[in-house]
Amino acid sequence: MMQELVPALVNWGVPQADVRFEAFGPATVQLPMPNTGLSSVPGVGRPEVHFRRSGRTLTWEGRDESLLEFGERHGVALEAGCRSGCCGACESRLISGQVSYVTQPDHNILPGHCLPCVARPGSAVTVEA
Ligand code: FES
Numbered sequence: 001m002m003q004e005l006v007p008a009l010v011n012w013g014v015p016q017a018d019v020r021f022e023a024f025g026p027a028t029v030q031l032p033m034p035n036t037g038l039s040s041v042p043g044v045g046r047p048e049v050h051f052r053r054s055g056r057t058l059t060w061e062g063r064d065e066s067l068l069e070f071g072e073r074h075g076v077a078l079e080a081g082c083r084s085g086c087c088g089a090c091e092s093r094l095i096s097g098q099v100s101y102v103t104q105p106d107h108n109i110l111p112g113h114c115l116p117c118v119a120r121p122g123s124a125v126t127v128e129a
Contacts, residue, residue, distance in 0.1 A: 016103050050126040051076045052095060060121050067099070067116035071129060078116055078129050085118035092116055097125030 002021055009019050049067065050057045054076045064070035068090055071078045081089030085105030091113050099119035109115055116127065 019103070047097070047121045047124040049121055049124075051129045052126055053129055065102075065120075067114075067119050067121065067125075067127065071116065076129055080117055083117045085115050088115070090115055090117045093128035095126040095128060098122040099125060 006019055006021050010016055046062070047060050048057055049060050049070065051071060054071075056074065056076055058070070058074050060070065064073060066083075068078050068080055068083065078092070079089050081087040083090075085101070085103065086107055088107040088109075091107070091109065092115075094112060094114040098121075099114045100122040101115070101118050102120070103118065105115050105118050107115060114127065116129065
């Protein structure tokens with residue numbers, strides 16, 4: 001039900017910041033991609049994501065919902081819990097660059113850190129993971 005209802009609310013014009021939901025178990029609700037200012041033109045606006053501890057530098061293709069999903073798809077080990085910005089288990093140091101959030105995370109993020117489970121790169125980023 002939540003998989004259908006949450007995106008429908010956003011598509012009907014309800015601001016994403018006003019859409020609140022709880023996910024019990026792995027987060028499965030997918031929100032529409034916000035306008036990040038990144039181009040969908042191939043090769044343009046596809047920032048590099050460097051996972052420092054893993055030594056992996058990858059190109060963000062825009063097809064993943066979050067840095068967590070992106071890293072996992074490429075075999076980067078990242079801690080995770082709620083996968084919805086609530087628990088803080090995925091909190092990682094953001095060494096450089098900027099991220100954007102689909103919705104405002106409930107967890108208070110330490111300065112210089114990010115929540116990969118709900119973050120997307122807003123520029124080339126280096127994350128401690
Ligand atoms: S996994 Fe819970 S805040 Fe990211």
